Amino acid sequence: MAKAQAKSNRTTTAKKAQRSAPARKATSRKVTAGRSKASKNENKNGSLLQEFFMDSLKDIYWAEKALTKALPKMSKNATSEELKKAFDQHLEITKGQVERLEQVFEALGEKAQSKKCEAMAGLVEESESIIGETKDDTFTRDAALIMAAQKVEHYEIATYGGLVQLAKTMNKPNVAKMLETTLNEEKEADVLLTKIAEAGINDVATNEEGGESKMSTLKETIMNMFSKNDNEGGEQKSKQGKK
Numbered sequence: 093m094a095k096a097q098a099k100s101n102r103t104t105t106a107k108k109a110q111r112s113a114p115a116r117k118a119t120s121r122k123v124t125a126g127r128s129k130a131s132k133n134e135n136k137n138g139s140l141l142q143e144f145f146m147d148s149l150k151d152i153y154w155a156e157k158a159l160t161k162a163l164p165k166m167s168k169n170a171t172s173e174e175l176k177k178a179f180d181q182h183l184e185i186t187k188g189q190v191e192r193l194e195q196v197f198e199a200l201g202e203k204a205q206s207k208k209c210e211a212m213a214g215l216v217e218e219s220e221s222i223i224g225e226t227k228d229d230t231f232t233r234d235a236a237l238i239m240a241a242q243k244v245e246h247y248e249i250a251t252y253g254g255l256v257q258l259a260k261t262m263n264k265p266n267v268a269k270m271l272e273t274t275l276n277e278e279k280e281a282d283v284l285l286t287k288i289a290e291a292g293i294n295d296v297a298t299n300e301e302g303g304e305s306k307m308s309t310l311k312e313t314i315m316n317m318f319s320k321n322d323n324e325g326g327e328q329k330s331k332q333g334k335k
């Protein structure tokens with residue numbers, strides 16, 4: 093009886109630790125024992141890291157699905173054609189990422205499940221407030237939307253980067269490869285957003301003060317800047333177009 097009670101206490105404590113701070117627990121231990129020893133231990137008890145991995149997959153699955161709803165709104169409200177195009181293009185890529193995650197669940201023998209990702213919910217909410225707080229047809233809105241979108245991309249890059257490493261550690265090379273494909277797509281999206289911002293949006297937004305006549309002049313200026321960039325960087329742009 094006492095033995096059973098002790099066992100039950102141990103289980104409860106383990107569950108609590110797992111719920112409260114698995115990451116803190118992992119980092120507070122010395123990790124100098126070596127990779128091979130670590131993976132042996134993980135394979136033996138398997139559950140904690142595996143559960144954390146599955147939880148993170150559910151989180152990012154929710155996040156990607158939320159983005160398939162957020163990106164059309166961002167595109168609709170963007171001012172420049174370049175940014176609209178980038179959001180539309182990333183929407184299609186994101187739909188593919190949702191499907192890829194379903195394949196990851198399948199490869200792991202699990203049902204695809206999503207769990208609300210509070211971080212992504214906050215980032216999406218931020219993009220919505222930007223639309224509410226900035227004027228229509230301004231490049232200030234575009235500059236702000238680019239920043240919001242890059243926060244999303246950086247969150248995804250951090251998540252997929254971590255998941256790829258965990259999949260490798262857990263000896264799941266196929267899963268790691270699939271997640272790495274998505275990781276690279278997120279990195280490409282981030283680079284593209286920087287290029288769009290640097291192509292003129294940020295510069296024009298600096299001088300934006302409002303007023304109809306001034307706005308149309310600024311619009312003409314930025315359209316000229318983009319067509320100038322098209323001519324100068326034709327080769328680079330065609331490379332991006334192939335992606």
Ligand SMILES: [Fe+2]
Pocket residue numbers: 156159186189248278
């Ligand atoms: Fe994504």
Ligand SMILES: [Fe+2]
Pocket residue numbers: 182186244245248278281
């Ligand atoms: Fe993304």
